[in-house]
Amino acid sequence: MPLPLLIAIDGPAASGKGTLARRLADYFHLAHLDTGLTYRAVAHEMLRRGWPLDDAEHAVDAAGQVDLTALDKHALSAHAVADAASKVAVIPEVRRVLVDKQRAFAAQEGGAVIDGRDIGTVVCPDAEVKLFVTASAEVRAGRRLRDIESRGGHAELDEILDDIRRRDERDMGRADSPLRPATDAHLLDTSEMSIEAAFQAARAIVDDALAKRKQA
Numbered sequence: 001m002p003l004p005l006l007i008a009i010d011g012p013a014a015s016g017k018g019t020l021a022r023r024l025a026d027y028f029h030l031a032h033l034d035t036g037l038t039y040r041a042v043a044h045e046m047l048r049r050g051w052p053l054d055d056a057e058h059a060v061d062a063a064g065q066v067d068l069t070a071l072d073k074h075a076l077s078a079h080a081v082a083d084a085a086s087k088v089a090v091i092p093e094v095r096r097v098l099v100d101k102q103r104a105f106a107a108q109e110g111g112a113v114i115d116g117r118d119i120g121t122v123v124c125p126d127a128e129v130k131l132f133v134t135a136s137a138e139v140r141a142g143r144r145l146r147d148i149e150s151r152g153g154h155a156e157l158d159e160i161l162d163d164i165r166r167r168d169e170r171d172m173g174r175a176d177s178p179l180r181p182a183t184d185a186h187l188l189d190t191s192e193m194s195i196e197a198a199f200q201a202a203r204a205i206v207d208d209a210l211a212k213r214k215q216a
């Protein structure tokens, strides 16, 4: 029987939060939701239809159509979709529709690991464990480049770095639900950490929370 445990993970693009979320979900037998995919799904639909990314009415309609059980990570992985996602994500009405769906996922029996930009601050402010995963923009750009090259693609490091910085600015600077650590989040800077080291550090934080639960 999975533990009824809610873990919120936030952080900037390519910080490794998704990798960590998947590892934790697997280890603690929890469901996992990558909320970035929900914004990407809205952006993908807007691009497909040729609608301007600041068209709030159509964006809200597209958000209403998002089905959490049918998010196709591969189909939503394009660079242009990620950039467009950060533009539709500034529309408050879009956020409201998606946050409702994300909260319904979080409320499932057995608990969940949810990653994104506003999980610990807005979507699940009562999560038992909150992690804020960071790494320097240079390290993140290097990781993203290796990602692309491992799939046979080609990209320029400078362009990826510019893109990451632009997206960071947009995500941290928007008025509604900006990217920032919750006051009770554990900060995890993975710049100098391997994936395994980051996982072990996060696991120790969750184990600690579970031990405190037993003492209470």
Ligand SMILES: Nc1ncnc2c1ncn2[C@@H]1O[C@H](COP(=O)(O)OP(=O)(O)OP(=O)(O)O)[C@@H](O)[C@H]1O
Pocket (backbone or CB within 6 Å): 011, 012, 013, 014, 015, 016, 017, 018, 019, 020, 036, 143, 144, 146, 147, 190, 193, 194, 195, 196, 198
């Ligand atoms: N600690 C780490 N050390 C080295 N590489 C890592 C580490 N964590 C993640 N990675 C790699 O960095 C890349 C980006 O990681 P991941 O997709 O988990 O980031 P993310 O924060 O979820 O990104 P996004 O916001 O774009 O969804 C992946 O190729 C992943 O394997």
Ligand SMILES: Nc1ccn([C@@H]2O[C@H](COP(=O)(O)O)[C@@H](O)[C@H]2O)c(=O)n1
Pocket (backbone or CB within 6 Å): 013, 014, 035, 036, 037, 039, 040, 082, 085, 086, 087, 089, 115, 116, 117, 118, 119, 167, 171
């Ligand atoms: N909770 C979230 C999750 C994502 N976003 C926006 O979507 C963009 C794409 O997210 P990825 O995690 O897939 O890179 C991201 O840049 C954010 O603008 C969000 O606002 N809130």
